[in-house]
Amino acid sequence: MSTEKNLAVSKLAAYAEDPVAFVKAGGGAYNAKAARMGTAAHARIGAGPNKALFIVGMVIMIAALLYFKIIPV
Amino acid sequence: MFTVIGLILLGLALYFLLKAKAPAQIFKLFQLNEALHDLVCSDLGSGHPRRRIYAMGVGGEPDAIFKVKRSGRIIVGEFKNRKHKGVVRRREFYQVHLYMGLAAINFKTQDVVGLLAFNDQCIEIAYDHELFEALIGLRSEVLSSMYKKRAQDSRPLHRRRSVTPRSRKIRFEGR
Numbered sequence: 001m002s003t004e005k006n007l008a009v010s011k012l013a014a015y016a017e018d019p020v021a022f023v024k025a026g027g028g029a030y031n032a033k034a035a036r037m038g039t040a041a042h043a044r045i046g047a048g049p050n051k052a053l054f055i056v057g058m059v060i061m062i063a064a065l066l067y068f069k070i071i072p073v
Numbered sequence: 074m075f076t077v078i079g080l081i082l083l084g085l086a087l088y089f090l091l092k093a094k095a096p097a098q099i100f101k102l103f104q105l106n107e108a109l110h111d112l113v114c115s116d117l118g119s120g121h122p123r124r125r126i127y128a129m130g131v132g133g134e135p136d137a138i139f140k141v142k143r144s145g146r147i148i149v150g151e152f153k154n155r156k157h158k159g160v161v162r163r164r165e166f167y168q169v170h171l172y173m174g175l176a177a178i179n180f181k182t183q184d185v186v187g188l189l190a191f192n193d194q195c196i197e198i199a200y201d202h203e204l205f206e207a208l209i210g211l212r213s214e215v216l217s218s219m220y221k222k223r224a225q226d227s228r229p230l231h232r233r234r235s236v237t238p239r240s241r242k243i244r245f246e247g248r
Contacts, residue, residue, distance in 0.1 A: 023222060046099040
């Protein structure tokens with residue numbers, strides 16, 4: 001069974017709440033900004049540490065420790 | 074040189090420790106004990122198993138699905154990035170209900186419960202199979218309305234049939 005043929009749960013729920021508002025919004029989000037913020041919040045939860053930021057942080061910390069001669073080369 | 078290598082190894086250990094602890098945030102969000110529940114799947118964050126559930130021409134991916142270790146009960150978790158403020162939107166309630174119904178079919182159980190998590194609170198939702206069927210019954214109407222760009226029936230579901238939250242803690246937004 002192809003998942004593409006399935007109607008999204010969020011669309012069905014939004015229609016059941018208010019059919020007129022749903023059609024007016026073209027089946028999309030009522031508030032685009034809130035939807036973007038929601039997506040970002042969903043991505044943050046349970047994401048763990050950011051790999052790139054972690055590597056950059058490590059490099060900066062080690063460079064600083066070497067530069068200020070806190071650790072020997 | 075050994076100090077630098079030591080620091081790199083320490084950093085790597087810290088990174089993998091934080092990564093391993095990431096699912097704990099999901100358990101905390103839904104106020105569940107990690108020792109008593111298994112995280113079956115989640116689309117929150119990244120690196121967790123993903124699972125799309127579908128049946129009867131309706132599908133979606135809940136934010137999280139848990140399984141109670143002892144009883145096998147399925148818990149469907151949905152997160153909303155807002156404060157609860159004492160009200161639940163009907164579409165949020167319907168969304169959790171649809172996920173619960175789909176989970177019941179996909180996991181072949183009737184022991185399903187829903188959790189709706191907000192930024193400040195988490196609410197439990199009891200499964201109502203008749204409401205799930207009523208929602209599924211709207212499928213063709215939704216598709217027809219989207220195609221014709223006009224609602225085929227302008228009445229919301231709660232004006233067509235009684236929709237009760239079955240919990241004193243749940244109060245719907247609007248009338």
